[in-house]
Amino acid sequence: MSDAELVLRSTRVITPEGTRAASVAVSDGTITAVLPYDAPVPGGARLEDLGDHVLLPGLVDTHVHVNDPGRTEWEGFWTATRAAAAGGITTLVDMPLNSLPPTTTVAHLRTKQQVAADKAHIDVGFWGGALPDNLKDLRPLHEAGVFGFKAFLSPSGVDEFPHLEQDALARAMAEIAAFGGLLIVHAEDPHLLASAPQHPGPRYADFLASRPRDAEDTAIARLIREAKALDARVHVLHLSSSDALPMIAEARAEGVRITVETCPHYLTLTAEEVPDGASEFKCCPPIREAANQDLLWQALADGTIDCVVTDHSPSTADLKTDDFATAWGGISGLQLSLAAVWTEARGRGHGLEDVVRWMSARTAALVGLDDRKGAIAAGRDADFAVLAPDETFTVDPASLQHRNRVTAYAGRTLYGVVKSTWLRGQRIVADGEFTEPKGWLLTRTH
Numbered sequence: 001m002s003d004a005e006l007v008l009r010s011t012r013v014i015t016p017e018g019t020r021a022a023s024v025a026v027s028d029g030t031i032t033a034v035l036p037y038d039a040p041v042p043g044g045a046r047l048e049d050l051g052d053h054v055l056l057p058g059l060v061d062t063h064v065h066v067n068d069p070g071r072t073e074w075e076g077f078w079t080a081t082r083a084a085a086a087g088g089i090t091t092l093v094d095m096p097l098n099s100l101p102p103t104t105t106v107a108h109l110r111t112k113q114q115v116a117a118d119k120a121h122i123d124v125g126f127w128g129g130a131l132p133d134n135l136k137d138l139r140p141l142h143e144a145g146v147f148g149f150k151a152f153l154s155p156s157g158v159d160e161f162p163h164l165e166q167d168a169l170a171r172a173m174a175e176i177a178a179f180g181g182l183l184i185v186h187a188e189d190p191h192l193l194a195s196a197p198q199h200p201g202p203r204y205a206d207f208l209a210s211r212p213r214d215a216e217d218t219a220i221a222r223l224i225r226e227a228k229a230l231d232a233r234v235h236v237l238h239l240s241s242s243d244a245l246p247m248i249a250e251a252r253a254e255g256v257r258i259t260v261e262t263c264p265h266y267l268t269l270t271a272e273e274v275p276d277g278a279s280e281f282k283c284c285p286p287i288r289e290a291a292n293q294d295l296l297w298q299a300l301a302d303g304t305i306d307c308v309v310t311d312h313s314p315s316t317a318d319l320k321t322d323d324f325a326t327a328w329g330g331i332s333g334l335q336l337s338l339a340a341v342w343t344e345a346r347g348r349g350h351g352l353e354d355v356v357r358w359m360s361a362r363t364a365a366l367v368g369l370d371d372r373k374g375a376i377a378a379g380r381d382a383d384f385a386v387l388a389p390d391e392t393f394t395v396d397p398a399s400l401q402h403r404n405r406v407t408a409y410a411g412r413t414l415y416g417v418v419k420s421t422w423l424r425g426q427r428i429v430a431d432g433e434f435t436e437p438k439g440w441l442l443t444r445t446h
Contacts, residue, residue: 006025007048010022026425030382053387055384056376058421060374062307063311080092084335085434087339090421091125091364097160103129109128127149127184135171147367147368148181153222154189170226177232188285189222201323204274228254238285252304263308263311264340266288267308282330307359332400332404337359339416340409340412360375386418392415396410
């Protein structure tokens with residue numbers, strides 16, 4: 001530790017080996033050692049004594065819609081990354097839509113990188129998009145460093161990002177598998193969605209009926225068949241239907257290379273509590289019943305679901321009308337995801353080590369950043385969140401850093417106050433005060 005510039009000391013440091021009292025040495029933005037709590041601090045190093053606050057690795061959120069450029073009135077790299085930092089997230093991977101242009105060519109990727117470069121308060125990477133007409137662009141995007149490719153199996157909600165029908169899915173998956181890439185999929189079957197009952201209006205029960213579990217289950221079964229046939233690596237986005245869990249577990253046991261995420265809103269909110277007309281709760285696939293939620297938690301515990309990400313998908317407030325059929329579908333969760341998940345997890349007997357595994361270690365592994373992110377260990381980036389896990393706060397939309405302060409969590413009391421967030425050994429937010437942007441733009445390296 002003789003060359004350390006900074007030492008962070010806490011009685012509770014979450015490491016891959018467990019939670020322990022430790023001193024974490026940092027030099028040149030990298031963790032150089034995790035040492036006993038009472039290890040001497042070298043001369044010239046700055047000591048940050050965190051007391052009993054928990055030091056955990058910065059979270060890695062691999063499912064974020066920043067919408068910049070093109071729909072920056074919905075969000076933007078400046079506001080999204082500030083919200084993320086305030087919530088203990090130090091890395092995000094931006095989805096290829098709802099920005100204009102979408103990230104579907106190398107030129108579009110360069111446009112987005114240029115916009116993000118001086119606005120990112122945390123590290124930012126990018127997904128590419130797989131469309132019916134951009135097969136030729138997939139390999140160049142992969143070589144340019146996107147972390148994988150997103151596809152929809154049903155309409156995306158924006159005209160510039162059409163979904164893949166069965167033949168187009170097979171072609172895209174084959175091309176991506178040929179260069180060892182990752183295909184991430186919004187899995188709802190468009191035919192089952194079209195045949196579901198459609199009753200516009202403010203009743204949440206009507207909206208829920210319009211997005212049945214069968215639509216998810218059928219699409220996931222199709223994805224598994226294609227992935228098995230092509231030996232492709234695939235990832236199921238924002239799983240909400242617990243009915244799909246047995247087939248996912250079976251596919252994995254058979255060697256299909258499939259991973260699965262779910263989201264804080266599916267784990268903490270239930271259909272039974274959504275008020276009619278409250279479209280801040282609208283997302284696709286939808287928030288389902290409490291019994292379904294229990295099974296999602298069970299799947300997290302047994303490893304069938306790999307990780308938890310926000311699917312932060314904001315819009316302007318005027319698009320959140322009281323008609324569930326026409327309101328924009330998306331939940332803003334960047335700033336609140338850690339607290340929301342921790343609040344529910346602790347009530348179900350899980351520890352912070354579990355939350356770190358779901359929201360940092362496994363998300364970093366999903367995108368191949370686990371050599372740099374996702375753990376407090378020597379050689380990793382010195383990205384940290386400092387958390388008071390037993391302190392509570394009541395969600396006030398006015399306190400959020402999101403551009404549009406519409407939240408399904410308004411008025412909820414949550415456990416877990418983020419005291420500060422650190423990026424490569426530099427404190428980037430503490431007690432609501434932010435530094436200038438220090439984030440890097442990340443590209444896939446392997």
